[in-house]
Amino acid sequence: MVIVQMILVIFVLAMVVWLLSSIAVVVHQGEVKVVESFGRFVKTLDPGLHFLIPILYTVRQRVSLKQVPLEIPPQSAITRDNVIVQIDEAIKYHVTDVRAFVYDNEDSVTAMIQDAQSNLRGIIGKMDLNEVLNGTEEINVALYESIKDITAGYGLAIDRINIGEIVVSDEIINSMNKLITASRDKESMITLSEGRKRSVILDSEASASEMEIDAEARAKQTKIDAEARAERMKIDAAAEAEKIRVITEAEQNRIRTLNEAINSSSLTPEALQYLGLEAFKEVVNSSTNTVIIPSNMTELGNVPVMKTLWDATESK
Numbered sequence: 001m002v003i004v005q006m007i008l009v010i011f012v013l014a015m016v017v018w019l020l021s022s023i024a025v026v027v028h029q030g031e032v033k034v035v036e037s038f039g040r041f042v043k044t045l046d047p048g049l050h051f052l053i054p055i056l057y058t059v060r061q062r063v064s065l066k067q068v069p070l071e072i073p074p075q076s077a078i079t080r081d082n083v084i085v086q087i088d089e090a091i092k093y094h095v096t097d098v099r100a101f102v103y104d105n106e107d108s109v110t111a112m113i114q115d116a117q118s119n120l121r122g123i124i125g126k127m128d129l130n131e132v133l134n135g136t137e138e139i140n141v142a143l144y145e146s147i148k149d150i151t152a153g154y155g156l157a158i159d160r161i162n163i164g165e166i167v168v169s170d171e172i173i174n175s176m177n178k179l180i181t182a183s184r185d186k187e188s189m190i191t192l193s194e195g196r197k198r199s200v201i202l203d204s205e206a207s208a209s210e211m212e213i214d215a216e217a218r219a220k221q222t223k224i225d226a227e228a229r230a231e232r233m234k235i236d237a238a239a240e241a242e243k244i245r246v247i248t249e250a251e252q253n254r255i256r257t258l259n260e261a262i263n264s265s266s267l268t269p270e271a272l273q274y275l276g277l278e279a280f281k282e283v284v285n286s287s288t289n290t291v292i293i294p295s296n297m298t299e300l301g302n303v304p305v306m307k308t309l310w311d312a313t314e315s316k
Contacts, residue, residue, distance in 0.1 A: 025050045025059055034060045034102055044098050063101060067094045067159055070109070074167070075117050077124035079132055085124065086167040089116060089143075092159045093151070101155030108154035112147070116161065119146040129168070136163045 026049055027033050033045040037057050045059075052059070072089040079085060093112065095101045101108050123142050124132055132139070144161050151158055 023051050030066045031062055031064045032098055033062050036060045063098050065095055067092055072113055077121045079129045081128045083129045088164040090162045093156050096157045097155035105154050111154055112151050115147050115150050139163050
């Protein structure tokens with residue numbers, strides 16, 4: 001009897017615990033719980049304490065709304081130049097539509113992974129190996145754009161997707177190293193050739209510039225010399241003109257003074273003729289080779305004593 005009572009008490013306690021656990025539902029922050037009624041979706045419970053009618057309502061599952069990081073195992077992909085590469089991915093996602101996440105797909109996360117792998121193979125197949133190795137950011141963007149709308153149908157939103165390590169075979173690595181070495185040698189030769197070409201151009205330009213400077217200097221010096229000669233000739237001509245002017249003025253003054261002296265004297269024309277003859281005789285007796293005869297002395301007949309004086313001079 002005691003044993004039956006103990007069993008009954010335990011059964012009652014179990015029923016109370018079950019009823020309490022069925023009636024009171026606690027939902028933690030960052031998650032929701034899906035409520036069904038006889039297998040039909042009713043609602044989701046937000047964080048907090050909720051009470052449900054047992055048997056009529058049941059909690060099917062808990063769904064986290066937090067961001068979830070997911071590592072996708074490496075997969076093989078073939079590039080456009082037929083090179084096989086191994087690529088892994090990392091996805092960060094969160095649930096945006098609880099009903100679609102739970103009821104529209106058997107496994108939304110697996111479907112998302114498959115779509116990501118399939119789209120990644122398509123993107124890699126359109127790129128050369130060098131583009132794949134040097135274009136991870138472009139691949140990330142292209143992959144995100146290609147699957148973000150698809151995963152929305154799974155009740156998921158991709159926050160970020162990253163391409164991880166890209167692995168190629170040792171043979172490909174050796175071939176790439178040889179190609180890189182050959183490319184660097186080619187670039188080095190091109191650089192040296194360009195340097196020599198540039199040096200020749202600079203030397204030619206320097207020679208041409210030097211010749212141009214020399215020519216300009218010679219032309220400038222020639223111009224300076226010509227201007228100096230012209231200035232010297234101008235100065236000499238001015239000096240000669242000034243000399244002639246001074247001599248002319250002096251001669252004019254002498255003649256003017258002489259004429260004034262003659263005009264102011266009381267000499268008769270006959271006396272002036274005699275003085276002229278005396279002066280002419282002195283000129284004749286001088287050592288000069290040139291004798292200037294006044295125009296009024298060219299006609300000897302006009303001078304009465306000219307012939308006598310001339311004969312006297314010749315006899316001496």
